[in-house]
Amino acid sequence: MIKIVSFLSLLLLSSCSEGPEEERKQVNKRAEPIVVGLKGLEMEADFYERTTFLDGNKIKQAQLSSEWKEACENKEPVWCFVNPKTKKGILYNYYAFADSRGIAPKDKMLNRQEIEIIKNQLASNPKLIKFNWVEESSIERSFIGNNYDLKFVNFWFKEDSNSIDKVSVAYIDKTTNKLTVESVSPHNGYRIWLKK
Numbered sequence: 001m002i003k004i005v006s007f008l009s010l011l012l013l014s015s016c017s018e019g020p021e022e023e024r025k026q027v028n029k030r031a032e033p034i035v036v037g038l039k040g041l042e043m044e045a046d047f048y049e050r051t052t053f054l055d056g057n058k059i060k061q062a063q064l065s066s067e068w069k070e071a072c073e074n075k076e077p078v079w080c081f082v083n084p085k086t087k088k089g090i091l092y093n094y095y096a097f098a099d100s101r102g103i104a105p106k107d108k109m110l111n112r113q114e115i116e117i118i119k120n121q122l123a124s125n126p127k128l129i130k131f132n133w134v135e136e137s138s139i140e141r142s143f144i145g146n147n148y149d150l151k152f153v154n155f156w157f158k159e160d161s162n163s164i165d166k167v168s169v170a171y172i173d174k175t176t177n178k179l180t181v182e183s184v185s186p187h188n189g190y191r192i193w194l195k196k
C-alpha cells in the first residue's frame with residue numbers, strides 16, 4: 001500500500017505545472033512556419049516573437065481583456081499570447097511595435113514600399129507565400145481586448161510617418177493570398193513579420 005501511495009505521489013509531482021524556466025522556453029518557441037518565395041525580399045520563415053525590447057526592458061503582458069484595454073487607453077506597449085493555454089503566437093499593440101526602445105532592429109521591419117512589393121508580387125503569383133495554417137495564424141486582438149479570427153494573416157509594418165494617429169496593418173487573405181493594407185487603431189493587436 002505504501003508503495004502505491006508513493007508511486008501516485010511521484011506521478012502527481014511530475015505532472016505539476018511548469019516552472020519559470022519552462023514558461024520562458026514556451027514564450028521563445030517559434031510560431032508556425034511560413035514558406036516564402038518572394039523575389040528581391042527575403043522574409044523570416046516565422047513570425048517574430050519576443051517579450052522584451054532590444055534594450056532588455058520587459059514588454060508588459062496584457063493577457064486579460066481588461067488589462068489590454070487599460071494599457072491601450074494609457075498608450076502602454078503590451079503583448080499577449082494568441083492562445084494563452086498553449087502559449088502559442090504573440091500579438092502586440094502598435095505602442096509596443098513603435099516604441100523608441102525598439103522591439104526589433106529597424107532595418108528588419110517592413111515599410112510601406114516593401115509592403116507594396118509583396119502586394120504586387122502576390123497579385124501576379126499568389127503561390128509565392130504559403131502559410132502553414134494553424135488555429136492561431138489569423139487571430140487578431142481588438143482595442144477592447146477580444147480576440148477574433150477574421151481569416152486573414154495580419155502584421156504591423158512601419159509607415160513613412162511617425163504619427164501614432166496614422167497606423168496601418170497588412171492583411172493577407174487565407175484563401176486568396178491577396179494582400180490589403182488597412183488603417184487601424186494602434187490599440188489593436190497583430191503579429192510582427194520581419195525581413196531576414
